[in-house]
Amino acid sequence: MTVLDATMELLHTLFAGVWAGWALFVAALVVPAARDGRLGAEALDWLTGRYAQFSTLAAVVLFATGGHLAGTRYEVESLTGTGRGHLVLAMVALWFALAGLSHVGRSRLSDALDRENASDAAAGVAPIFYAAGVVAVGLLLVAGLL
Template sequence: MVDTFLAQTTHLVFAAIWAGSVFYVAFVILPLARDGAFNSTKPLEVISSKLTTISRISALLLLLSGGHLAGTGYTSESLFNTTNGQLVLAMVALWAVLAALVEIGAKRLESGLNGKKLREPAGDALSIYRAAAVVAIALLVIGGMITTGVTRYF
């Protein structure tokens, strides 16, 4: 009981932190950088590094907490043969996509920043981060569907 509470809480908190961080970078920070609001590359370097750290820590904790929740709440049969189980599998796939998009976006941004450019790398990475933000929101929506049991109405 306590382990489930801790796993669910960890899962929820780090999913929100990860999704919110990616969304903020995609829709606030990078557009500002692309439009010339920064005078040096340093702020973007720090933001990119911190987002990558948040992403990696969140991905690991979501893997561990989600693995625990799936292991205690589903059998291999129910993962593949129930709507909720299939949503869990979709979340795993989207989790991997989100992690990959953040890593790709960070590399794209950092490689441009190493050339001491600001606007161009921000513009280049923007579409990757926006795609990551959409994936992050999809993950939260699917998590809400699983948590509330809304699938039983379909």
Template sequence: MLDIVMTIHTVFAALWTGGTLVVAGAVIPAARSESLSRDGLTFIARRFWYLTVASTLLLLFSGGHLAGTIYTAETLQTMGRGNLVLAMVGLWLVLAIVLFFGYRQLTNSLSEKSAVAAATKARPWFLGASAVSIALLVVAGVL
């Protein structure tokens, strides 16, 4: 059972961080250069939001199960690996918050303006989310 939970956790972590990097590195620049229409950007943003919500929930439950099975409260605080797990939880929370605000900037601006304006307003949020995603991948690699 632990292997299945670990696999689900890893797959959704990879999808979420990878999706964040794709949106920040390809979708936002395409919208800003007018290569992506308003409707196309809306479609991608909505799909990415579904991935974000699903990943957030699955990572919460699967990560909680893994941490509760592998670690105790004491080992999370005293062991190096436990500290890395706590760092991942913090980064996971930051990523969810940053993407929430990035998505809001993107979709609220789309209802009022063009895809270029919406992508320009959302760009700093998605760049920040990319940095957090890379940090999560680095911590996961060390763990």
């Protein structure tokens, strides 16, 4: 393994783990706390805003590092014709889903916070963030299988 390959794998694993963990944190703690009135609008907006910023960064880093790793470890036939390749493709699909859910959830929450209190806004977008949490768990499971 070259230094470049090791660096790509390290960055990929680090950003993937932090992103999945943060998605779970938002789904399991931040949104429920806001929904129950324990977290105000300013804190909710700040936390989910930082989460959305990191989600964007993570998506870019994972695209670059994952592309490098896939390009050096797999051929088209091995991605489409093996169980391990199918897991890699499943992971790519789940990353797209997490990116989409993260940004849709944040966008809708931001819009709702302009009209509603934090509790009502969080309740309205909770299913989106819960789905992101489920996708993050799926990603961790697929990563474990790989």
